[in-house]
Amino acid sequence: xxxxxxFSPDAAYWPWWQLHPDIAPVVAFLESHVDxxxxxxxxxxxxxxxxxxxxxxxxxxxxxxxxxxxxxxASLLEDRCQLAPRTCEALLKHGFLKALQRSE
Numbered sequence: 001x002x003x004x005x006x007f008s009p010d011a012a013y014w015p016w017w018q019l020h021p022d023i024a025p026v027v028a029f030l031e032s033h034v035d036x037x038x039x040x041x042x043x044x045x046x047x048x049x050x051x052x053x054x055x056x057x058x059x060x061x062x063x064x065x066x067x068x069x070x071x072x073x074a075s076l077l078e079d080r081c082q083l084a085p086r087t088c089e090a091l092l093k094h095g096f097l098k099a100l101q102r103s104e
Contacts, residue, residue, distance in 0.1 A: 026096075033090050040084040047083065069097065 018027045030037070044050065044067050054066035069080045069088060076097060081088035091097050 025094075029090070029094055029096065033087070036086045036090060037084075040087050043083045044080075047080075 018024065047067060049067055050065050053061075054064040067080065067084075069077055069091060071077050088097075
């Protein structure tokens with residue numbers, strides 16, 4: 001299983017990792033945008049990416065699913081933003097896709 005340290009090496013294995021300064025902004029973002037994400041959930045449920053295991057090496061029962069807005073941590077996947085436009089805009093606005101700019 002992935003731990004916060006897998007995504008933020010400085011997080012270590014804090015007992016309350018959601019309070020770590022590198023993780024807390026992600027938790028705050030998710031909490032403040034839960035209604036937007038939930039409202040767009042139905043739009044993405046049938047996407048092919050959600051029909052396979054996110055971690056097929058360790059997870060064979062689709063208990064962990066993933067819907068990525070980035071390809072190879074670099075390119076914005078516009079088709080994903082079309083399915084969840086408000087979520088994508090929030091990610092862009094809050095800097096989670098900070099290296100990317102949408103082409104106008």
